[in-house]
Amino acid sequence: MTGMDNALATVTVRVNRFTPRPERERAARGGSPFAKARRGGSPFGGGSASSRNRRPRGKHWTQDYTLTVRPEDTVLDCLLTIKRTLDPTLAFRYSCGHGMCGSDAVAINGTPTLLCTAGVKDWAKRPNQFAQTDAEGFRHTGDDATDEAASGETPADGGAANDLGVIELSPLPGFPVQRDLIADIDPMLDQIRKLKPYLQADGVLATTAEGKVDVFEYLQNPEQLTKYEMLSNCIACGVCEGSCPVFAGGDAFIGPAALIAASRFVNDSRDTALDTRLDAIDTADGVAACQSVRACSRHCPRGIDVGEEMWQIVAKVRER
Known part of the structure; x- marks a missing residue:
């Protein structure tokens, strides 16, 4: 030094x-009797x-x-x-x-x-x-x-x-401000939870030819691990979402952090819920809302190329 x-x-x-x-309590107002209920x-x-x-x-x-x-x-x-x-x-x-x-x-x-x-x-x-x-x-x-x-x-x-x-x-852009530099990132965490960010196996206990429990049920080779290893480094900090102009435009877009969480399990060979996961993000407010701006990749603290991963998962959805 x-x-x-x-x-x-x-x-x-x-x-x-x-x-x-401080929030003030307000009396509930009646809506128009002619308004169409939104479903x-x-x-x-x-x-x-x-x-x-x-x-x-x-x-x-x-x-x-x-x-x-x-x-x-x-x-x-x-x-x-x-x-x-x-x-x-x-x-x-x-x-x-x-x-x-x-x-x-x-x-x-x-x-x-x-x-x-x-x-x-x-x-x-x-x-x-x-x-x-x-x-x-x-x-x-x-x-x-x-x-x-x-x-x-x-x-x-x-x-x-x-x-x-x-x-x-x-404060981090795209999120409600609670006080000074503290932003409420609960909306992002809720989006991640909706996509079930955990391994979903078929529940069938693997056995060997001798009828014993197969302790290598989830054994992977290095190539299989490489497909999702970097994605597992995501710390849900919200930097990618704060950089995303689409996410900042409204809470209808699920956001890059949730899509990264989904991509992590879509690329995991041990997971058996591939079709369900792709269905969950194959919506107008899912991968279709991503505009490929790639601003989400600029400052990921864990080194994830978020924009590239967005492109990859969009391609998987379209290839179905």
Whole structure:
């Protein structure tokens, strides 16, 4: 580790905060006697008036915290420092702190990722490096500022050399906000549960020619294991769903996380519910809703090429 890596620097953590308004009890209203009752609907969600996309009622504001950090610190380290020394009211979620549980997914500078794997030096930006909107409404990403930082030149705004810049944090997109950086990912978990993410065997006890129990009933070769091994690394963090523009558009789409869970068992040679699993996702709100944007692949913390897996499972459904 070089001396530059050990040097202390300052960074501004800009948090989009939210405090919910207490819910008020309202008397039930009678509906129109002439309204047609809605039946059926999507098995994966409601209609166009999605409660997930409805802006939560409460107080929204942006708060800046300036910290002295080491460049190799993580954004989670910064939030823990804020929580312990500056503002105990700041709310965020984390557990293992090592990228294994997926509980601390947020949007950093607008990109869904995990707090515990995001390094300060990798995500801090100068204010003029953030996307700017000109008079004609076009957004620019500040390429000149990026080139200036890469060349090691002193920032034009006269900032101190040890000022890393700003890191902007907001809740994971596509999910209801509960408080500050805490998003409610229960809708995603419910979608995963609907697809029965567990091995379904035929229940027949395998026996050998001698009539003894076959202890190698579920023995697999390396090729069979390879087909789903990477998919079993999914930690249901929600990063892929927060990146998916289709999922963010409404809760009718089952979402990439649930489809990854389904694909994991579709590709498992031991599972005997292939047709049932494909039927469950072969709907207008299942694989048919995927637009192959592949934004879901960009920042998967477990290295899963989610977009490619989406294409593969869509192909399996169409080949039936």
